[in-house]
Amino acid sequence: ExxxxxxxxxxxxxxxxxxxxxxASGFTVSSYDMHWVRQATGKSLEWVSSFGxxxxxxxxxxxxxxxxxxxxxxxxxxxxxxxxxxxxxTAVYYCARGKVAGTWDVFDIWGQGTMVTVSS
Amino acid sequence: DIVMTQSPATLSVSPGERATLSCRAxxxxxxxxxWYQQKAGQAPRxxxxxxxxxxTGIPARFSGSGSGTEFTLTISSLQSExxxxxxxxxxxxxxxxxTFGQGTKVENK
Numbered sequence: 001e002x003x004x005x006x007x008x009x010x011x012x013x014x015x016x017x018x019x020x021x022x023x024a025s026g027f028t029v030s031s032y033d034m035h036w037v038r039q040a041t042g043k044s045l046e047w048v049s050s051f052g053x054x055x056x057x058x059x060x061x062x063x064x065x066x067x068x069x070x071x072x073x074x075x076x077x078x079x080x081x082x083x084x085x086x087x088x089x090t091a092v093y094y095c096a097r098g099k100v101a102g103t104w105d106v107f108d109i110w111g112q113g114t115m116v117t118v119s120s
Numbered sequence: 121d122i123v124m125t126q127s128p129a130t131l132s133v134s135p136g137e138r139a140t141l142s143c144r145a146x147x148x149x150x151x152x153x154x155w156y157q158q159k160a161g162q163a164p165r166x167x168x169x170x171x172x173x174x175x176t177g178i179p180a181r182f183s184g185s186g187s188g189t190e191f192t193l194t195i196s197s198l199q200s201e202x203x204x205x206x207x208x209x210x211x212x213x214x215x216x217x218x219t220f221g222q223g224t225k226v227e228n229k
Contacts, residue, residue, distance in 0.1 A: 044220050044222045045156075050216065101169040102150070102151065102152040102212070103214075105211060107166060107209075
């Protein structure tokens, strides 16, 4: 079964750091573009970052310079290192697999999400 | 950046009725438009991509249309399991970014 399972969320103080993990099963992450998307409570979805199959990386302006996306092929996993966290980063963070569908990907497989709360 | 605007914010529909949701892009995105369904407490699910192609396992009552800046998602005969929030997403921007609309909640009338 194709599946994504996120972990690593929690409560962190402003200015702190957190590392999210996304473990994939049923497919090989290195063969796909992989993405992080977040959703604040009651709000819409916001794309955060992408790791291309070729190793290229992309970031939303809101997180560039603070977040780092990475991949570990041996563990078939995707990661998001989040530094200098702010209250506005509070959200459920989803990991998603990319599916080529035109100019770029759409997101065809999603994890269940992990909650990140930034508060003192 | 491309802004996606969905309307209406809330759509009240009875089971068996037709639901029509709209999405507008602030500039042309050709057919690089996807629709997602999200139920309360769940992750989003891909419904439509390429403006009109149903994703794997999506029932035929879901259809998408449009190109350029105007797009529509139609649910031909609403089922109880279709009450949810629906998001459109563009994937045409350069450099590589993705943006979502603010969502349309389909509720039971």
